[in-house]
Amino acid sequence: MAPSITPQDWQLLAPMIDALLDAPAGRRAPLLDELSAGDPARRAELERLLAECERPDPLLDRLAAEAFAEILDDDGIPVPDTLASRYRIVRELGRGGMAVVYLARDLRHERDVAVKVVRPEVAALLGRERFLREIAIAAGSTTRTSSRCTTRVSPTGCSTTSCPSSRVCRCGSG
Numbered sequence: 586m587a588p589s590i591t592p593q594d595w596q597l598l599a600p601m602i603d604a605l606l607d608a609p610a611g612r613r614a615p616l617l618d619e620l621s622a623g624d625p626a627r628r629a630e631l632e633r634l635l636a637e638c639e640r641p642d643p644l645l646d647r648l649a650a651e652a653f654a655e656i657l658d659d660d661g662i663p664v665p666d667t668l669a670s671r672y673r674i675v676r677e678l679g680r681g682g683m684a685v686v687y688l689a690r691d692l693r694h695e696r697d698v699a700v701k702v703v704r705p706e707v708a709a710l711l712g713r714e715r716f717l718r719e720i721a722i723a724a725g726s727t728t729r730t731s732s733r734c735t736t737r738v739s740p741t742g743c744s745t746t747s748c749p750s751s752r753v754c755r756c757g758s759g
Contacts, residue, residue, distance in 0.1 A: 590630075598630065598631065598634065601620045601631060602631065602634050602635060602638060604616065604620070605620070605631065605635050606635070606638060606639075613635075617631055617632065663702075664687070664700070664702055665702070668689075668700060671691065671692055671693055672689035672691055672692065672698065672700055673689060673690045673692060674687045674688075674689050674700070675687070675688040675690060676688050678699060682704075682707075683703060683704060683707050684701050684702060684703040684704060684707070685702050685704075686699055686700065686701045686702075687699070687700045687701075687702065688700075703716065
């Protein structure tokens with residue numbers, strides 16, 4: 586196992602590694618000599634870090650769309666019953682590895698809202714507290730009631746009793 590690098594060491598080594606990675610392969614040996622300044626321990630550390638940076642990583646060496654195709658190619662996340670009774674889904678606004686965001690119509694207040702539905706497996710993995718923090722942050726954000734930038738967080742819905750799986754934000758003003 587490689588020794589851990591202190592933040593101070595990394596501050597010194599990071600620009601050297603960047604220079605080595607930017608250098609053509611034929612220029613690296615002389616650059617290693619120059620950067621290590623005759624210190625065999627520093628040279629060994631630079632060589633180790635350089636090799637580590639150039640090691641293939643199966644997850645990072647392919648496009649995200651390929652790596653996460655199974656997640657991104659699904660037909661959406663089912664809207665929990667607690668939301669389906671109050672909101673009519675109009676269309677999907679966006680999606681990512683964690684959630685799908687829908688444009689929906691709030692049937693009770695007759696207004697458009699954005700509904701974020703978190704994937705159940707992500708909600709279970711990250712836990713309830715993670716999503717409650719996100720909701721608290723969104724609820725505390727600045728609002729401008731005279732524009733379409735108003736955000737108000739409504740109660741969350743749950744697909745299970747252990748974790749909120751969605752967040753509803755008001756779209757538009759009024």
